[in-house]
Amino acid sequence: MGILVISRPTSIFSLTPATRSPNGVADGWWGQAGGGSSDAALLASIEASGVNGITYVDNSGTGSLTIEIIFKWNKTDPIFALDGAPAISYNDLPAGFALNGTLIMVMDPRENPNGPYRATLYRSLTQGYNVGSEFEKLETTGLKIVDDDPSVFIGAGQFILGALSLSLTSPIGANPIFATISNYVLTGLYTLYTNDWSFSPSSAFVGDRITFTADVTNPANHSFENVDRITFSYPTTDSNGASIIRNIAVYKNGSALSNDSGGGYPVKYSNSSGIPTIEPEEFTVENGPYIIEWGLYVITLIIPWGFEDYTGEVELTGEVKDPKGTQFSGSVPLGTLTISYADTSGIYAVTPNKTNDTIYYRVLLGPVDATEDVVIPIPSAKTGFVGG
């Protein structure tokens, strides 16, 4: 467990990578943000002159407005200061890095008189004054690291930390004319999931079983207790020929999900209030027939379909869910699995009283009418709670 501080981006909307000012001022301010004071460059970027927040103008006349913020950086930008150490980039985060919750800190406007705009947050009853503390803690619901949601707003090699939703209300009952947020800092806690996890076999066909094992003979290692899903990722192309990464995740709760990243397809965006939100196209498979066992030390899955005609290496990651119950915030590389393509498409007939499935199983360069008998995937039924 450690403390994390993340610099603010220069522009939340721009694809331009965040730039960092080499000459910061007033390190002392941010020393109180929780461990970031030793990162002078980081603090400089936060307080650099000319770095302003975002302004939202409300014309609704409702007396309140809701804004959403997505924080975005390049994966190579050194922005994560862990335990006061010099900032590192997303790509340099240690394996097993998991964010245990974040909060956003906003400067008291009275304390930043030198900016081109007074650091101001018109929110609730603050109205730029009467703030009793140096920093105001804002809601952080939904704040998480996201790097698998492609968009026109997230270019290759970028990631986002978001989204944060704020509701602003006029302090005097009148319509808020604008709301400005500037000079804020993100801070939080992180955990490193040290592990000695392995899996076998190292090569398989779709539909085969794969078993993951956690060696916890070393007390420092973690079990699978907080592993929320296991993701199979492989490179492919979208319908437009663009390179993407397809992620097929099997969740601990039994569902499965597939989505694409790294290209423009098939992610969908809504754009309420001018702020992009990300809704990756995905399909879910109810009731998880892919899970044979999901225990503390052993996880056994049937490799789900979704790899189309892919043959090659598949990256496996275990996604860690914060034990405090907040949103997912970390991933642990598990290794590389080699998937062999077997085309199971065709026309099938349901055969009464047949006790297994006979499916086409066309492997590369093999016969086109090859078949294989397989078990019916995990027939099961679970009753409602008895006596609950």
Add this chain to the structure above:
Amino acid sequence: MRDHSPIKIDTFNGLWRRGAPDDTPLDHFQSCNNIKFSPGNDVLTRDGIGISQSVGIPLQSVKRIYNYSTNNGNTLIVLTYVAGIGRIYHVADAATVYGPILAITGMTDFAFASYGGRAYISPFSTFLVGELNVEKGLSGEFLYVYAGDGTAARKAAGSPMTGNMTIANGAAGHTDPGLHLFAFVRETVSGYLSAPGMNEAFTTSATSSVSFGNVTASGSPLIVKRHLVATRALPLPFDGDLFNQTYYFVPGAVINNDTDLFLNNISFYDADLLEDASHLMDNYAEIPAGAVLCMYRSRLVLFSTFTDITTGLVSAPGEPEAISQIDGLITFPPDGNPVTNAQELRDILYVMKRSKTISFTDTGGAPSLWPMILVDTALGTGVHGIATVLDSGGSNVDFLIIGTFQGVTLFNGKYNSPELSYKVESLWKNLTHKDWRLVQIVNAPIQKELYIILPNHTVLKGNYSNGMDWKKIRWSPDIYQMGVNTIAIYNIDQIIIGADVF
């Protein structure tokens, strides 16, 4: 344990996916997979699947299967999609595959209707319009007709004949003397009559028959007859307009092939000219492809073409390829959404968008005059969302089963509530609306089961052997080691599943 009251569970009524897991009634499952229900209360592993074809090169990458009843048997018509090309095959039986009978680039799906043993095929795909996925006919594509005999499907309807024929007095005979206009009408193997072509003017004499030469012939086996049509004697002076006239079929004046270049010694009186052929000039020579096809009172109905997603094309009764461009049109009031389905029930044509339903009633007049009634302003379905029943369209007894955004719903002129899928509402509401085109429903009355293909390429079964209402239907999902795309019933009770590469 003295005061312990045992809980006895002796009935299993299928999946309950509504609200929190804690809400699951004791006689339901909070989760289940790959099971089936016996006629009693037993729960068993579902039936296994086997391969359906016994041919050396089985079909792969199956996108869509329809049941296709030919004059000789119950068969399947199958769409595969490989490398951007959709190919349609006719699977006559396990060992016999015809085709591809049609191959079109970009055909990811097709609409289908059968009539008189022939298959009417309309290629369509999904287009992104704004943020909507819209199913509509492919651009520059047409309705096709397949004879069911393994020959390639051909474009439905047809162009009028062209060329310059010669006309002369023939052997002694009779006509009403005067200026007549003559033309020929092609009849295709599927019975379609083209618009009159090769129009010429000729002044007949009272004591002579009329002979025709240089009649265009293509030699196509698809053209089985060429009919002579003529006007009655026209008043003079003639304005020279060969087309905007009233033509009639000349009785008995037929060339019974598409090879002869002449038709000699035709005698007739104007009083014999009774069967009007003028309406043929209003028909589509090429019928644009649409995403919706159905039969309604022996008429073919087609909706959602590439250029018009709300206007329906309705054929003449018994002539699926004869669609008037003038009065063969019906319109679903436009609202930006495409028409997605159409189905006859109790002599009424119900037409759906994804969230709206209207009806038309055939009054015997031109389709453009049919009265339209708004049935439901919130519920509709997708392009495969009306349950098909064996080889008929969708009506079973006296109702339809429709997959709406609300749920799987019985429809008997109104959408019944609560819906059949009441017990699995959370599962249903979790389906992505934008992929509603993938929802396909088949009703198997022999098994007393509904089979629903979901957008996640699994199957949701609804067993109604205890009764078809929301309380008694027993739901259970089936999942296979491949993604399922489509389902059909074959030979009364054979369930056929089509799988693609996923």
